[in-house]
Amino acid sequence: MAKIVPIRGVRYSTAKAGQMADLIxxxxxxxxxxxxxxxxxxxxxxxxxxxxxxxxxxxSKDDNRYTRAAGxxxxxxxxxxxxxxxxxxxxxxQQEFTVAGRRMTRSGFITGVGVEEYENGMILPHEETLSKxxxxxxxxLRHCHANFSPIFGLYDDATQTVEAISxxxxxxxxxxxxxxxxxxxxxxxxxxxxxxxxxxTKLFSQQKIYIxxxxxxxxxxxxxxxxxxxxxxxxxxxxxxxxVNLSDPGLVIFPTHRLLxxxxxxxxxxxLANLSQDFTIKTFDLPKANRAxxxxxxxxxxxxxMQKQNAFLLYLGGEQIYRLTISNERENRLMANRHGNxxxxxxxLDVAVLQSLILEELLGIDKEARASGTHLTYTRDEAKALExxxxxxxxxxxxxxxxxxxxxxxxxAAGDKMPQKSTFFYPKLITGLVINDFxx
Numbered sequence: 097m098a099k100i101v102p103i104r105g106v107r108y109s110t111a112k113a114g115q116m117a118d119l120i121x122x123x124x125x126x127x128x129x130x131x132x133x134x135x136x137x138x139x140x141x142x143x144x145x146x147x148x149x150x151x152x153x154x155x156s157k158d159d160n161r162y163t164r165a166a167g168x169x170x171x172x173x174x175x176x177x178x179x180x181x182x183x184x185x186x187x188x189x190q191q192e193f194t195v196a197g198r199r200m201t202r203s204g205f206i207t208g209v210g211v212e213e214y215e216n217g218m219i220l221p222h223e224e225t226l227s228k229x230x231x232x233x234x235x236x237l238r239h240c241h242a243n244f245s246p247i248f249g250l251y252d253d254a255t256q257t258v259e260a261i262s263x264x265x266x267x268x269x270x271x272x273x274x275x276x277x278x279x280x281x282x283x284x285x286x287x288x289x290x291x292x293x294x295x296x297t298k299l300f301s302q303q304k305i306y307i308x309x310x311x312x313x314x315x316x317x318x319x320x321x322x323x324x325x326x327x328x329x330x331x332x333x334x335x336x337x338x339x340v341n342l343s344d345p346g347l348v349i350f351p352t353h354r355l356l357x358x359x360x361x362x363x364x365x366x367x368l369a370n371l372s373q374d375f376t377i378k379t380f381d382l383p384k385a386n387r388a389x390x391x392x393x394x395x396x397x398x399x400x401x402m403q404k405q406n407a408f409l410l411y412l413g414g415e416q417i418y419r420l421t422i423s424n425e426r427e428n429r430l431m432a433n434r435h436g437n438x439x440x441x442x443x444x445l446d447v448a449v450l451q452s453l454i455l456e457e458l459l460g461i462d463k464e465a466r467a468s469g470t471h472l473t474y475t476r477d478e479a480k481a482l483e484x485x486x487x488x489x490x491x492x493x494x495x496x497x498x499x500x501x502x503x504x505x506x507x508x509a510a511g512d513k514m515p516q517k518s519t520f521f522y523p524k525l526i527t528g529l530v531i532n533d534f535x536x
Contacts, residue, residue: 097303098210098218098219098251098303098304099209099300100186100296102185103184103185103336104180104185104533105531105532106179107178107181108178109177113141116272116282116528116529117274119143120276120526120528121142121528123527124147124245132144132148133150143244145168146242146244147165147527149162162236165239173533178531180536181288183288184288184293185287185293186205186293187205187207187285187287188203188266188284189338189529190202190203190281190282190283191203191282191346191525191526192280192281192283193281200345200346201346202348202523203340204344205339206529207336207339208337209334211314211318211333217304218304219307219314220307220508220509221307221513222307222505222513222519223311223515224311225312226312226467226516230312230315230319233313233316234319234320237316241535242534245310245313245525246530247307247314247335247336247337247338248307248308248310248338249310250305250307250308250339251300251303251339252304252342252343253299253341254343257299258299262285265285268285271284284529305339306504306508308340308504309519309521309524309525313335317334321333332534336531342501348523349498349500349522350521350522351476352517352519353475353478353493353495353496354450354455354472354473354474354493354496355475355490355492356459356472356490356494357472358491362491362492364413364492367412367458371410371454374453375421376420376421376422376423377419379417380394380416380417380419382394382411382414382416388479391478395495395497397419398497402446402500405421405424405427406421406422406450407421407446408450408496410494411482411493412491413485413486427449428443428444430453431444431449431453434452435448435452439507439511441506441507441510445507445514446497447496454494459471474517475493481493481495498520499518504519
């Protein structure tokens with residue numbers, strides 16, 4: 097069973113800290129150095145100082161990004177810049193955003209969730225992780241004893257129990273409501289009614305949770321729980337999550353495309369010839385005029401092929417783009433021969449086919465090479481990717497269709513993990529809305 101743990105959430109006192117839009121950030125792993133600096137400048141109490149503090153020269157064992165985060169957190173609590181909720185609560189959360197000109201709303205709730213081993217089958221991952229990122233998050237947790245950002249989890253409840261409870265709350269003004277700098281609207285309601293909390297808690301006694309985003313933070317939370325339990329401290333048996341029903345109409349996944357670089361003796365014509373052994377290749381014009389619009393049109397055509405066969409777009413520079421497709425029958429045979437230890441759900445993924453049959457087999461980009469970043473860069477900016485290949489900064493780019501939600505859950509349920517950067521759930525959850533402080 098998945099365990100729900102209501103928390104005495106820590107929230108900003110806007111009367112002292114300033115406007116919420118100036119205090120929050122996206123998750124740490126999508127913030128670059130320039131953006132980090134900008135968040136530092138927006139407000140002296142911006143959560144960037146807690147979640148993703150700057151490194152300085154010379155940092156030391158006693159003065160570094162983690163010790164400074166702990167100092168800020170302690171000081172802000174003392175000054176009541178941050179304040180604890182009076183009673184353990186669950187927080188209903190709505191995030192309103194725009195995709196392709198359409199306004200959408202994703203609804204969920206923020207709570208504590210008991211951490212446990214993946215092998216138990218209640219908390220299920222879908223993506224591989226890197227040890228370096230986990231070490232960073234572990235140091236932050238060791239110093240601050242707090243979760244500053246929620247992990248993004250999914251669950252499957254056709255009865256829509258949480259939605260029925262939410263309807264009574266969202267009929268009233270939210271506890272927090274603001275618009276962030278990117279035009280997203282955020283609304284939060286506190287739920288501390290004992291009956292409502294008990295109903296949600298009971299629901300999850302029969303639920304599995306699929307991790308959509310935040311695998312590094314979840315695995316870090318589990319590691320820290322074990323570390324502290326061995327010392328007799330059992331306060332850290334849960335972590336902060338935002339949970340969204342799989343049937344939520346605002347659940348959106350974007351694709352993440354692959355840019356190739358530093359491939360020795362890479363020649364476009366030879367590469368296409370090798371690809372043609374397994375893939376059907378069609379060539380389309382991509383003239384310089386209105387190139388981004390032409391790419392968008394081809395991506396829409398690519399999406400129409402999703403249910404029938406694996407398909408990608410390949411750009412090698414110049415004024416042509418290539419559509420690669422492989423029949424389900426051939427894909428099944430090739431992937432089963434090479435990866436029979438993986439589930440059919442994993443083997444049928446576009447991103448798995450690309451990684452296995454092309455990146456690994458034809459180009460030699462194995463797991464270690466992918467982790468090093470020597471030959472592969474990930475991007476969601478399609479127009480920029482075209483420009484980078486055209487300028488020779490990269491040798492090629494593969495454009496992918498987005499992974500579907502049902503594919504995510506099928507792979508997780510089968511006990512497999514997707515290749516890295518297989519999913520980009522949009523929009524990202526914000527950091528700083530509700531903080532989990534283990535000291536209370």
